[in-house]
Amino acid sequence: MAEGVEILGPTQCTRVSRSVRLSTGNLRPCSAEYDAAVPTEANTAGRSREPESPPRQVAGRGWGWYRGDCHVHSQLSHGGELTPSQLAAAAREAGLDFIAITEHNTTDSHGAWASLAGDDLLVILGQEITTETGHWLALGLDPGQVVDWRYGVRDNLITSSVDQVHRAGGLCVAAHPHAPYPSGTFMYPFLGFDAVEVWNGRWSSDLPWNADNEAALAEWGRSLAFDIHHGRWRPAIGNSDAHLDGQIGIPHTVVMADGLDTDAALAGIRAGRSWIAESAEVQLSFTLSAGDRSAGIGERLVTDGKPATARVEIQGVPSGTVTFLTEQGGTHRERLPDHGTGALECSVSAEDSAFVRIEVRHPAGHMAALTNPILLA
Incomplete structure (x- = not known):
């Protein structure tokens, strides 16, 4: 680790x-x-x-x-x-x-x-x-x-x-x-x-x-x-x-x-x-990194004041909407391609939020995947 x-x-x-x-x-x-x-x-x-x-x-x-x-x-x-x-x-x-x-x-x-x-x-x-x-x-x-x-x-x-x-x-x-x-x-x-x-x-x-x-x-x-x-x-x-x-x-x-x-x-x-x-067809990988340090879901990343980047990779949700959520609410939202596979990033900081988590929804609004948070310090 x-x-x-x-x-x-x-x-x-x-x-x-x-x-x-x-x-x-x-x-x-x-x-x-x-x-x-x-x-x-x-x-x-x-x-x-x-x-x-x-x-x-x-x-x-x-x-x-x-x-x-x-x-x-x-x-x-x-x-x-x-x-x-x-x-x-x-x-x-x-x-x-x-x-x-x-x-x-x-x-x-x-x-x-x-x-x-x-x-x-x-x-x-x-x-x-x-x-x-x-x-x-x-x-x-x-x-x-x-x-x-x-x-x-x-x-x-x-x-x-x-x-x-x-x-x-x-x-x-x-x-x-x-x-x-x-x-x-x-x-x-x-x-x-x-x-x-x-x-x-x-x-x-x-x-x-x-x-x-x-x-x-x-x-x-x-x-x-x-x-x-x-x-x-x-x-x-x-x-x-x-x-x-x-x-x-x-x-x-x-x-x-x-x-x-x-x-x-x-x-x-x-x-x-x-x-x-939602099903085994949905694949997701979610990490948070700052400098040479990184953390995954359920872990805490010690940033030492450095800016952090949240990155999520998703498969199996055609035209889905990905939302990065923090203490400030939905801070970043982006649409996946029609084929349902994509990698998205969002900047976060420990000063603004103690966590970041992900929700992925289908075009009609129902959930396809959601994560527990990664914590920041």
Whole structure:
């Protein structure tokens, strides 16, 4: 790593074939024919007997950028239509390197994934916690670990649930903060959460970007400068929230990690070394340089008062619009060629802004890609 670059962290069973009927609190009950590893002696507020689980690491995969969808549902969730094997096949077809399985308020499918992971797909165990006043994702759970969901914002129980996940080494993500349905709007403070899902593909009928995502992005962006100046910022991530065929990976998060393993992927997300892509067709590289020093997404560049140049290279967004955003708002905007490939630059300074980030939109205005910030000092 070049001198002057500082990595800044944002926040310092028994297998049976049966018909499963699941009540998910504020969600309607659902049933599905499902070949799952159903743990016995389940404890809905703690841990069940540990089921068979997928490996936490794919051997032989070192440092690099990995594409992952961290919000995925199978038939065991309300509205889910795909089996785990169908989801695994769809993830591979979408060009993903990893997924996180996040059923609503249950981890009963954890044991179904051991045989579906492989040297080309990492499966991270998780859960979507659907409380009365907002949903959140627990990523990196132990096999069979269940996080309680039976509370609302008035009960003052969210902190203990988040702490439970953190004690297990997991990651906590505020999910779809402005989802337009009962219990979907996230009413808790982001304090204590590791990341915010600003882009959720589930609720857009025609495009994986809508007004709810726009509101979530604006809310996250408004607080970014304050959070960075106070040494505690939360990265943005994007997920498909896939329930139906054709949804997985739209969008997904591209993470810089030391390897294709659970701990490394979650560490990359936690540190903000990531960007969000509409699909695997979108490619992006974003760096900041000053003199002989440079930094990438989620890193801090010490400029020593020198002018800095932000450079982004993009492929896969024909006639798209690229915007460089700082504390001053959108400071520079430029259009990509019709073939969708281009390299653009913008001058920034630590005196004017503590960060710079990128948004890439299609001509109609919906998002194609966005990055977490690079920090300046």
